[in-house]
Amino acid sequence: MAKTTFREAARAAMREAMRADPRVFLMGEDVGRYGGAFAVSLGLLDEFGPERVRDTPLSESAFVGAGIGAAVGGMRPIVEVMTINFSLLALDQIVNTAATLRHMSGGQIGVPVVIRMASGGGRGLAAQHSHSFEGWYAHVPGLKVATPATVADAKGLLLAALDEPDPVIVCENATLYPMQGEDEDATPMRLGVAAVRRAGKDVSLVTYGGSLPKALKAADDLAAQGVDAEVLDLRSLRPLDVDAIVATVAKTHRAVIVDEMWRTGSFAAEVTAQIVERAFDELDAPVARVCSIEVPMPYAKHLEDAALPSPERIVAAVRSLL
């Protein structure tokens, strides 16, 4: 089977959707002639033309708002926001408009917009391009939040997002774009279904997005130490597959939650709360979290590395529970 990358898989999903449905179009900063800040949309302009692959001004509030309006008007827009940090400029459009219209119109008006954004650190882009706010979006009812972590999910979850009748935020951890994987025909996916990426019996590493490869690496390291870790990929934060979380904790009785958000109020905190509420009697140890250190993301590489979750920190967290 041919190899492909996370980046190409996301592009393939957009191409497939645009070929299948004339209502689907892409807009965002530099998505057209430049091919996207992370080259995800490279080549799409040539295939679909400037009507369906639209470069926008540098105004997140305006073009996200335009995408929401197009969705209300019957289109199926994909809006690319260069980084999740910049999406804060469109927060009003997303939270006050996209997430609320179905509710405020008594179900008459849906907003089937997909807003893709690059998230996470590790790329030397410092404190205004490197953060992880996906948990903020997952806080908002009316939104759905997908966090693909594999090549297959880059395509499959994006197609699932496009099938949703309501706004979906797709957070693509930018460190994953070059990740290679099999180019397989994704079986249709839906949001809200977690996946066990590695089965184990001693401890559950619950994670998503850019932290999945770190958790898998940590699981390998732990295996060498005789600790059999299970790795659960949440895949979407809202809806959240709580049953899968409970199931893995019921199996291993220990949980370490890994995410790249700042520890305080991180999505890991929500997962922890779900475990305590739903699986308290299964726990054989306190739940542990491995999150980002609470500083604006440093520019210097060694400091950035120190600020982000790492396989070493995950292993250390697991060992503290055994």
Add this chain to the structure above:
Amino acid sequence: MPAADFLLPKLGADMTEGRVVEWLKKPGDPIARGEVVLVIETDKANVEVESWAAGTLERILVEPGDDWLPVGTPLAVIAGEGAIAPPPTAPGAAAAPAPKPAPVVATPAARPAAPAPRPAPERVHVSPIARKRAEALQLDLAHVAGTGPDGRITLEDVERAAAARPAAPTKPADRQARMREAIAAAMARSKREIPHYYVGTTIDLSKALAWLAAANAQRSVTERLLYGVLLIKATALALREVPELNGFFVNGRAERRSNIHVGVAISLRGGGLVAPALLDADRQPLDALMRALQDLVQRARAGSLRGAEMTEPTVTVTNLGERGVETVYGVIYPPQLALVGFGAVVERPWVVDGQVLARPLVNATLSADHRATDGHRGAIFLDVLARLLQEPEKL
């Protein structure tokens, strides 16, 4: 008419279980307060258990049999006559507020299953699933060692402890072994919890023994007094003057008792010992005390003591003189505050008025709980004891 359970009483601080030997009452029988209702076998003896309550024996719940039952097991239902005064606090029992409505309780010792007071232990950390599993396995977490971080008891620890647990409770079949276990538990607790101090003195018994010989010359063989009864009476009277040594250490503090019930250590044939009480020993004339002592020894060796005798001792006297030792360093029977030991009476040179004379001497020792008293009080006690034994006619 309120009915309440008659519970298997705790007949001593070290008793954890017992079994029903015989019911002396049958359903429908009226029961007076203090009346013996049944015979319970403990590790140490067959004990006649009195009812603390008055009423009617409505129903027997446990027939005589081989089953060892935990303290607090309901044995019968007694229909009471109304409000029943709560029993006095038993020596081994926590002085919890009387439950309301006051239940019918078997004996003064019958605060059901009240654990012997101990220093508040640190909270044991147990993971939620370990706790749940231990409950399912009916495993007592107090005996599970935690291997998790900070000593937390984990699921694995519980499973391991459960696997190591013998299939059935190991209750040694013969009474000797069970008694050994019970003594081991009580003495280990004593040495673990009670900071002992020891003081001793040598007492000249010439006057006491001369008085005894004269007194016995007036008595028939069966009525003769034994020298040991003088020691018990003298001890009881000395405790009147030093009451800090008479009572129990419960709930983190010493509680004096106004009644002086002297527990008498009685060696049993085949090993082991019991220390049942001579009730109100300070108030009994010597002859009555002698008869009570003979009766107690006889019944202790026959294995039929009464509940109150097992639970009431407020102090213990041990006399190992007949075994030839000169000095006893006793271990306090918890939760009592003190133990008085006597060695053999030996004839030794003794200086009286500047002259060396041969005199019968005994070493008296006091082991006492340093949480309750200091050596100073202990010394005063021995001093009083020695003085009382110089005036045997007043005993």
